[in-house]
Amino acid sequence: MTMPGWRRGLGRFARDRASALGLALLLLLVVAAIFAPFLAPFPGDVADFHTANRLRPPDAVNWLGTDRMGSDLFSRVLFGARITIAIAVVAVGSAVVVGVPIGLVAGYYGGWPSNLLMRVSDVFLAVPQIVLAIAIAQTLGPSIENVILALSITYWPFWARLVFAETRSLKNEVFIESAIALGASPLRVMTLHVLPNIASAIIVRTSIGMGGTILTAAALGFLGLGAPPPTPEWGRMIAESREFLPEAWWYATVPGVAIFMVVMGFNLLGDGLRDFLDPRIRRGAGVK
Numbered sequence: 677m678t679m680p681g682w683r684r685g686l687g688r689f690a691r692d693r694a695s696a697l698g699l700a701l702l703l704l705l706v707v708a709a710i711f712a713p714f715l716a717p718f719p720g721d722v723a724d725f726h727t728a729n730r731l732r733p734p735d736a737v738n739w740l741g742t743d744r745m746g747s748d749l750f751s752r753v754l755f756g757a758r759i760t761i762a763i764a765v766v767a768v769g770s771a772v773v774v775g776v777p778i779g780l781v782a783g784y785y786g787g788w789p790s791n792l793l794m795r796v797s798d799v800f801l802a803v804p805q806i807v808l809a810i811a812i813a814q815t816l817g818p819s820i821e822n823v824i825l826a827l828s829i830t831y832w833p834f835w836a837r838l839v840f841a842e843t844r845s846l847k848n849e850v851f852i853e854s855a856i857a858l859g860a861s862p863l864r865v866m867t868l869h870v871l872p873n874i875a876s877a878i879i880v881r882t883s884i885g886m887g888g889t890i891l892t893a894a895a896l897g898f899l900g901l902g903a904p905p906p907t908p909e910w911g912r913m914i915a916e917s918r919e920f921l922p923e924a925w926w927y928a929t930v931p932g933v934a935i936f937m938v939v940m941g942f943n944l945l946g947d948g949l950r951d952f953l954d955p956r957i958r959r960g961a962g963v964k
Contacts, residue, residue: 692951725745
């Protein structure tokens with residue numbers, strides 16, 4: 677893709693309203709997480725009890741209402757964004773670090789070690805991700821660290837399978853064979869020739885995978901397998917609101933909308949990145 681082609685591609689990405697919306701939602705999440713102590717109206721009360729303020733509806737003081745502890749929901753959601761980012765980034769990052777090398781090595785070398793690695797990944801993929809994550813988190817016990825470990829173990833096969841398929845498709849390309857003929861070592865071929873050419877697929881899968889990881893983490897929190905109370909974790913906040921519905925409608929609505937917006941943001945951004953980075957889509961749009 678030439679430099680003018682990149683400019684045209686970036687222009688198309690910027691003009692895509694869905695992608696721009698996704699990026700804006702994620703930037704909003706990052707800003708909320710970083711500046712939570714400054715944006716929250718009551719930053720020191722997110723884990724305290726204020727029985728006199730229990731289940732207050734949204735008003736001028738508590739913009740999004742209060743929860744069963746009397747804590748400000750807006751403040752708790754802002755601090756919950758920090759936990760959401762930490763879980764998603766570390767869990768997906770770990771899955772990428774494990775899955776990409778496995779898929780790269782298996783796809784490049786082939787043979788029985790490749791088949792063994794892919795069969796192991798197939799075993800993980802055969803079990804529904806949420807069921808596997810619940811089983812691991814339940815075994816290890818409720819904590820943020822165990823949620824991250826459960827999600828990492830659950831999701832690494834997705835990247836391994838993707839990279840395996842992409843590597844196999846590139847292995848017989850002329851530029852790969854030329855590099856081998858010139859004496860390049862397998863490690864050099866994989867890191868300098870194969871990996872850069874499949875990076876776009878990895879980036880898109882990572883963006884979309886972040887949304888799925890956040891949903892699964894929220895489900896674990898809802899089931900009581902995430903951060904212990906009174907940690908402001910979005911899934912647990914929804915679980916705590918069940919006994920107060922439908923009267924305290926804001927209690928479940930606020931963290932639910934936060935999860936929806938973040939997951940939608942990652943999905944919209946992933947679709948935009950796919951349209952921008954996929955060479956087949958670029959060629960169809962006339963971007964060279």
